[in-house]
Amino acid sequence: MLTRPFIAGAVIVATIAALAIGTYVYDHGRQETIAKGVTIGGVDVGGLKRAAAEAKLRAEILDPLNQAVVVDHGNKRWTLSAREAKVATNLTATVDEALLRSREGNMVQRAWRGVTGESIDAKLEPKVTFSDAAIIRMLDRVRRSIDRPAMNATVKYTLQGPKTTPSHDGLAVDATSLHRKIKTALVAPDAKRRFSAATRHVQPKVTEAAIEQQAATMLVVDREHFELRLYKNLKLAKTYSVAIGAVGRDTPEGLYHIQNKAVNPAWTKPYSDWVPKDEQGTVVPGGTAANPLKARWLGIFNGAGIHGVDPSEYGSIGHAASHGCVRMRIADVEELYPRVPVGAPILIA
Template sequence: MGRKSWIAVITIVVLVLGAVGAAYAYDSSHKDEIAQGITIGDVDVGGLTVAQAEAKLRRQLVDPLRESLVVKFDGDSWRLDGEKLKIHADLEPAIAEALERSQEGGVPGRLARYVSGDEIEESIQPQISFSGGAINRFVRHVAAEINREPENASVEPASDSLEIVSGHEGRKLRDNLLTEELSAAVLGGGNRKIKARVHATEPEVTKREIAARYPSYLTLDRANFKLRLWQGLKLTKTYTVAVGQEGLETPEGLYEIQVKEENPIWHVPESDWAGDLAGETIPPGPSNPIKARWMAIYEGAGIHGTEEVESLGSAASHGCVRMAIADVEELYDMVEVGTPIFIG
């Protein structure tokens, strides 16, 4: 081999060794970097060192997870402070896995990627934990604010009228769904504002159904001495009655018929007005002023018949409601024990 040939060979060897050395030197300077294309928790960490990757992950992944969560409903909002979530992200194993994947293929594989620009398509999910108890307590608080029991339709009585009050739906927070959505928001790091959703709960009694609950209802207008019978909440009868005199007024308020008796015995109350009869028991007959029927409503007061028809339309009794005998017999058959009576 001539001298020129040797020089050419040596030159080629030197160039090859130089190129190999340069390649190894380049690889050595980049071997602690994470390969392009690798993400951790959807954060691109390609080309970063361990320290750089950790800093970027804390800034772009962990810090957003510590932001407060907000639940909104019908113009109201509730906030769960991020610090109460106690977010913990175990980044070291994820970064170590990313670095290990970056070393695959050894020096030749890494050099090939450096030259070709190929990437390792790898998505690594770090272990992230948070306080589930904090979310559960928060959801219970929101539920207490949102939940509302349904209200049945009801009757608002007055001395001469009955008003039907409409009921309304209740609502119940879909608490399991909200817990899931909040947990997903914590880990997802996306939208931290969640709209609460509810179930509607129907009342047991609607406005259409309320009348069936009241086959009979009584109202007493003491000022005008009128006792009214309502059936199915519609006025069917109006009676002229006597009510309690001054000092012995028929009691005001909402009561119900407690007892019904035909031809009742009179248990004379221990009251001054009863005189010598106080505490006595008077059987049916001429000396018993409680005629024909008795419907007790409150502490000795009740509705009964009277022969003193001239007292009707006045305040003449000792607290009871007096009716004509024919009227009280008619009314007796149209009401049951438990029938409400509003005295106004």
């Protein structure tokens, strides 16, 4: 006959066995169920089975990531598709990880979590990959369409005086900022996927003000009309009659700059065939009757320059009569001298 203690013990054993079997069955049945408190990429997948979790992740993560990124500027638009960008995610692997995290602990602990709804607080992030080379190619397309170089102001020296062209600002895409926005859009499903390309103005290196300063003073020697024209601040200020080099001793054609200046300059007799050999290299003091460089000197090139002549030679003005220099009346060269700085351009044509 069974005793009461035996019967009680048997009941306890049977109850424990039943609980163990029930716990096992319950736990086994939840192998494909993600525990409460698990999120993937911010999406709550707790309590979902694999198929349902994957479907939810496709809708909330994969589908947005498969949308194209669009960049615009004015009425222009560029599109980078997910296919071209080679966007890919490991959602299936992340769901596998979520299920593994859900199985942490022993059977009893898992069953207890399931029964009580206790959360495990696991925040998982799927890995999103893309082709950075595809972004670079898109940036190149955008920049080719938008970028334009800054145009420097220029000056051209002509017989009619200095001719200037204005400067223009350039435009450049802020490629660094755009690159960052595109990368964010490719990996974040909730990121803005259409935005405008930011640009910045590029200042020219040479401005109109700089050109005006550079061409503030210009001289033109018009050999055909025996004129020297002075331009100040891009405008004709004065025209002088001059003599230029005789045939065979032509005043040198070209664009030069005033090299040096002097008042009553000394004159070194040149090593030329028109100077007696025993006098070549001789220095004649300035301000003397024997010195042909009267009053002022503005050097141009290789011994040629602008200078005054003795009044007895004023008859040569308006003719090709000098040894290569530009001759002026004394009053004229004295007036011109302070108005022309060293470095001023001079066009001889």
